[in-house]
Amino acid sequence: MLPMQLKIDFLAVGLYLLAGIGFAVVPLIVSRLIVRRSRGARRDETYESGMETIGSAWIQFTVAYYIYALIFLAFDVDVLYLFPVALVYGKYGLRDLIEVMIFIGILSLAIVYAWRKGVFEWKSRTE
Template identity: 50%
Template sequence: MFILSGYEYLLGFLLLCSLVPVLALSASKVLRPSSEGAARRTTYECGMEPVGGAWIQFNIRYYMFALVFLIFDVETVFLYPWAVAFHELGVLAFIEALIFIAILIVGLVYAWRKGALEWS
């Protein structure tokens, strides 16, 4: 019999989760077009001739805007489980959440002062 009773479903789930990517990659390898040629090796395969080099510099504001978005995305991910279990956690968890939000607000003010939120 199974040594760890109650873990049969976990084992089945892990097997299924490891089997799905293997099947997807195998199916894509079998079903893909196999034509190799000069047109296939061109940039983007879009039918247009590439203009200029691929290594161009982007403005740092794009990255700063993405980082500010990531801050608030992480805030939402961490605060949602806390909000669901708010009644069971108590006052200490509320104070910890306020400290977490205060740290994120400091980051927002810093990004705002540096001009990371201006899209121009």
């Protein structure tokens, strides 16, 4: 038999799970019930801010665009870690400064590597 506290913990987790599922499913059901459905040829067209589209919506971007975005995201998250580090450090001033400088140095090496590989150069495609 499980102890009473463990049963209460399982009940709390189960209630949170049900609440999470409810918050995900209820809006889907409500939108299905109240939204008017459209039919016709215009339904499959691309919708962009209510304006008529010009040309094809299927534009192929070069891989460099995605690599550039991933590098930005990685460095953005890494720099975000510097704020809590700056708040926590302080007891050992010089050692903390050296650790942060090593961290920034490793990030800088990654930027230099990407730069040397030509990730930041946009080559125009001629079609």
